[in-house]
Amino acid sequence: xxxxxxxxxxxxxxxxxxxxxxxxxxxxxxxxxxxxxxxxxxxxxxxxxxxxxxxxxxxxxxxxxxxxxxxxxxxxxxxxxxxxxxxxxxxxxxxxxxxxxxxxxxxxxxxxxxxxxxxxxxxxxxxxxxxxxxxxxxxxxxxxxxxxx
Amino acid sequence: xxxxxxxxxxxxxxxxxxxxxxxxxxxxxxxxxxxxxxxxxxxxxxxxxxxxxxxxxxxxxxxxxxxxxxxxxxxxxxxxxxxxxxxxxxxxxxxxxxxxxxxxxxxxxxxxxxxxxxxxxxxxxxxxxxxxxxxxxxxxxxxxxxxxxxxxxxxxxxxxxxxxxxxxxxxxxxxxxxxxxxxxxxxxxxxxxxxxxxxxxxxxxxxxxxxxxxxxxxxxxxxxxxxxxxxxxxxxxxxxxxxxxxxxxxxxxxxxxxxxxxxxxxxxxxxxxxxxxxxxxxxxxxxxxxxxxxxxxxxxxxxxxxxxxxxxxxxxxxxxxxxxxxxxxxxxxxxxxxxxxxxxxxxxxxxxxxxxxxxxxxxxxxxxxxxxxxxxxxxxxxxxxxxxxxxxxxxxxxxxxxxxxxxxxxxxxxxxxxxxxxxxxxxxxxxxxxxxxxxxxxxxxxxxxxxxxxxxxxxxxxxxxxxxxxxxxxxxxxxxxxxxxxxxxxxxxxxxxxxxxxxxxxxxxxxxxxxxxxxxxxxxxxxxxxxxxxxxxxxxxxxxxxxxxxxxxxxxxxxxxxxxxxxxxxxxxxxxxxxxxxxxxxxxxxxxxxxxxxxxxxxxxxxxxxxxxxxxxxxxxxxxxxxxxxxxxxxxxxxxxxxxxxxxxxxxxxxxxxxxxxxxxxxxxxxxxxxxxxxxxxxxxxxxxxxxxxxxxxxxxxxxx
Numbered sequence: 001x002x003x004x005x006x007x008x009x010x011x012x013x014x015x016x017x018x019x020x021x022x023x024x025x026x027x028x029x030x031x032x033x034x035x036x037x038x039x040x041x042x043x044x045x046x047x048x049x050x051x052x053x054x055x056x057x058x059x060x061x062x063x064x065x066x067x068x069x070x071x072x073x074x075x076x077x078x079x080x081x082x083x084x085x086x087x088x089x090x091x092x093x094x095x096x097x098x099x100x101x102x103x104x105x106x107x108x109x110x111x112x113x114x115x116x117x118x119x120x121x122x123x124x125x126x127x128x129x130x131x132x133x134x135x136x137x138x139x140x141x142x143x144x145x146x147x148x149x
Numbered sequence: 150x151x152x153x154x155x156x157x158x159x160x161x162x163x164x165x166x167x168x169x170x171x172x173x174x175x176x177x178x179x180x181x182x183x184x185x186x187x188x189x190x191x192x193x194x195x196x197x198x199x200x201x202x203x204x205x206x207x208x209x210x211x212x213x214x215x216x217x218x219x220x221x222x223x224x225x226x227x228x229x230x231x232x233x234x235x236x237x238x239x240x241x242x243x244x245x246x247x248x249x250x251x252x253x254x255x256x257x258x259x260x261x262x263x264x265x266x267x268x269x270x271x272x273x274x275x276x277x278x279x280x281x282x283x284x285x286x287x288x289x290x291x292x293x294x295x296x297x298x299x300x301x302x303x304x305x306x307x308x309x310x311x312x313x314x315x316x317x318x319x320x321x322x323x324x325x326x327x328x329x330x331x332x333x334x335x336x337x338x339x340x341x342x343x344x345x346x347x348x349x350x351x352x353x354x355x356x357x358x359x360x361x362x363x364x365x366x367x368x369x370x371x372x373x374x375x376x377x378x379x380x381x382x383x384x385x386x387x388x389x390x391x392x393x394x395x396x397x398x399x400x401x402x403x404x405x406x407x408x409x410x411x412x413x414x415x416x417x418x419x420x421x422x423x424x425x426x427x428x429x430x431x432x433x434x435x436x437x438x439x440x441x442x443x444x445x446x447x448x449x450x451x452x453x454x455x456x457x458x459x460x461x462x463x464x465x466x467x468x469x470x471x472x473x474x475x476x477x478x479x480x481x482x483x484x485x486x487x488x489x490x491x492x493x494x495x496x497x498x499x500x501x502x503x504x505x506x507x508x509x510x511x512x513x514x515x516x517x518x519x520x521x522x523x524x525x526x527x528x529x530x531x532x533x534x535x536x537x538x539x540x541x542x543x544x545x546x547x548x549x550x551x552x553x554x555x556x557x558x559x560x561x562x563x564x565x566x567x568x569x570x571x572x573x574x575x576x577x578x579x580x581x582x583x584x585x586x587x588x589x590x591x592x593x594x595x596x597x598x599x600x601x602x603x604x605x606x607x608x609x610x611x612x613x614x615x616x617x618x619x620x621x622x623x624x625x626x627x628x629x630x631x632x633x634x635x636x637x638x639x640x641x642x643x644x645x646x647x648x649x650x651x652x653x654x655x656x657x658x659x660x661x662x663x664x665x666x667x668x669x670x671x672x673x674x675x676x677x678x679x680x681x682x683x684x685x686x687x688x689x690x691x692x693x694x695x696x697x698x699x700x701x702x703x704x705x706x707x708x709x710x711x712x713x714x715x716x717x718x719x720x721x722x723x724x725x726x727x728x729x730x731x732x733x734x735x736x737x738x739x740x741x742x743x744x745x746x747x748x749x750x751x752x753x754x755x756x757x758x759x760x761x762x763x764x765x766x767x768x769x770x771x772x773x774x775x776x777x778x779x780x781x782x783x784x785x786x787x788x789x790x791x792x793x794x795x796x797x798x799x800x801x802x803x804x805x806x807x808x809x810x811x812x813x814x815x816x817x818x819x820x821x822x823x824x825x826x827x828x829x830x831x832x833x834x835x836x837x838x839x840x841x842x843x844x845x846x847x848x849x850x851x852x853x854x
Contacts, residue, residue: 044782
């Protein structure tokens with residue numbers, strides 16, 4: 001498979017919501033989506049880590065995507081979900097989102113390249129789907145930033 | 150040919166042989182005439198050569214070959230052991246280790262030919278007798294073929310010169326018993342054919358036994374093997390050279406049988422013919438002759454094989470299996486899951502006691518849980534034991550290291566080790582080697598005075614470093630003791646001030662112990678000049694970090710002029726521990742039981758202040774207290790109660806009281822890592838999963854003292 005082929009292959013993204021903003025996460029990074037669980041607070045860690053959870057015997061740190069992107073806290077609702085990400089050659093990490101909406105398939109042609117949005121969030125690009133815009137998160141980079149922090 | 154599946158075995162065995170060689174050469178250095186040692190070295194070198202050859206590592210094979218030559222000479226008494234020779238041999242071992250490292254990392258032995266070492270080895274050979282050098286060169290010529298093969302061909306070659314055809318028909322020399330004779334006569338009566346066959350397997354064949362097995366299988370489909378030399382069991386165990394002979398009964402024709410055998414791949418030659426029972430006289434004589442021949446021929450090989458087997462078997466008592474550590478980890482995880490599940494049951498049963506269920510049912514439920522608890526505890530212990538490795542596997546390389554250091558530093562010193570049999574969890578063993586090495590180097594370089602100074606001080610000329618290991622409750626203690634100069638506290642303080650770690654006022658207030666602890670600060674070294682050995686400022690702080698990372702601690706005690714003692718305490722196991730579960734506000738935390746001294750109930754009014762810090766006076770000892778809720782950033786209590794629950798924890802001989810809200814009880818907990826990405830503070834050493842599925846953090850009380 002050559003490089004062009006990889007680029008043109010349509011990819012699937014899970015669309016999540018933080019306030020009114022829609023973000024897309026490449027489905028290949030997703031291990032699992034779970035409902036809100038009891039989060040155990042860990043003292044003195046980065047402020048965007050509410051704590052850790054027990055996912056079937058494995059302890060996984062959970063990051064609030066809201067806090068990470070500089071948004072204010074919001075009450076957890078019935079729609080709040082934890083998305084468990086499993087990056088390539090990396091450990092699992094959970095992220096908290098307000099809502100998980102749908103799975104979309106985006107052609108390369110409908111994605112406009114971008115590296116960061118106004119808040120400085122690390123993006124792969126902005127996808128057009130029907131009438132809406134979806135900011136596609138650069139998960140690999142967002143997680144890498146944690147390692148370096 | 151794909152050898153990768155054998156690579157792991159090769160690496161393991163090479164490591165064992167190398168360690169053995171290192172040990173033996175050390176003995177040899179002390180006792181140059183010890184013939185057992187010389188034999189052992191020769192055998193180990195020989196095995197290494199064979200193994201390297203089979204795996205196609207030619208450079209390594211060449212080096213071991215030359216080493217073997219040297220020891221072969223020594224063994225024959227044609228050469229003596231000199232200190233120079235020992236040095237060369239050590240260099241040779243280091244080079245082999247380099248090859249091995251290279252092989253571990255890249256599956257290839259690398260490009261280094263180590264010509265200089267080979268030259269030195271050969272110089273040692275030449276130094277004694279020139280005639281033999283030629284011989285050794287000649288034999289090293291045919292190195293391109295794997296060792297095992299070249300050896301076999303050399304030996305076979307010797308035999309072939311006598312009488313090729315007859316000597317190759319080894320089946321003629323098969324010794325047959327009466328019942329086999331009967332079987333043959335019977336077969337004849339039934340008009341079946343009886344053949345004698347000798348099968349030669351290709352000398353480059355790796356799986357001789359498998360080829361032989363295929364031959365047997367092929368014959369069994371068309372007839373019967375009534376006798377084979379060596380026996381079937383020996384052939385299966387690969388206890389044969391490159392040929393085996395057998396007697397076959399079959400209804401098929403000679404050519405058909407021959408074809409079936411030669412169709413098996415890697416069979417070099419099949420010699421097969423009709424077989425007649427030899428007359429008794431002939432049998433006896435030829436058999437004896439053959440046996441003698443075989444015996445002589447095999448002597449050397451058998452001896453090596455036996456020695457190799459002996460060397461391999463030495464560290465292992467009783468029957469053992471090599472198990473991949475990953476498999477053990479899986480087993481361990483399963484045990485952990487089981488314990489978590491059991492804890493879940495316990496918490497269910499505790500909740501039920503409030504209910505209205507019949508008492509009897511509840512009691513039997515509790516009994517079953519207790520039974521389960523016993524089983525899981527035993528299971529856990531057994532699995533832990535399987536993972537335990539004697540510390541010997543780490544420390545055995547230290548005598549060699551101290552010898553080298555002694556030469557390098559020009560100080561006379563000896564290492565005395567005790568308690569090498571003390572066992573620790575595999576994960577700890579893997580990590581403890583480097584810190585221990587650092588400490589030994591530190592003792593050798595900083596601790597011990599130079600030989601001249603020692604003589605001036607009236608101390609024994611040879612400095613002593615002791616490495617003692619022993620089990621102490623749930624901990625293993627390792628001590629590194631030297632009888633050197635000790636630590637000069639004033640010098641340490643001065644150096645700390647110079648480096649800006651502390652101010653002069655601070656220095657004055659430091660106790661001796663606190664001053665010594667300065668040594669564990671990063672980038673701290675009192676060595677006046679930077680040497681190869683130590684003094685580069687990395688060292689003790691790394692040691693300390695590593696050991697604390699393993700859940701242990703280090704302590705130093707010293708007496709100026711008499712020596713220094715480093716004490717390392719390590720937990721026996723890392724995965725499952727007994728802990729006290731406590732509550733701080735509505736959060737649950739676990740405190741490892743082995744660090745807890747007592748639990749006290751104190752009045753708030755009993756708290757005193759010393760230097761603005763809260764302390765309590767407990768039966769005459771003043772103990773500082775730490776409010777866990779503050780350290781853990783918990784919301785403050787609405788009103789302070791009159792009584793506080795304080796858990797007294799210890800680290801070495803220091804104690805601290807931890808203020809908590811509630812005691813929940815003792816529990817066996819499974820330690821889990823907190824995952825990556827999250828910057829865990831020092832006071833949290835991990836987490837565990839509670840019976841109700843929640844997570845409790847584990848407090849590292851050492852960090853609070």
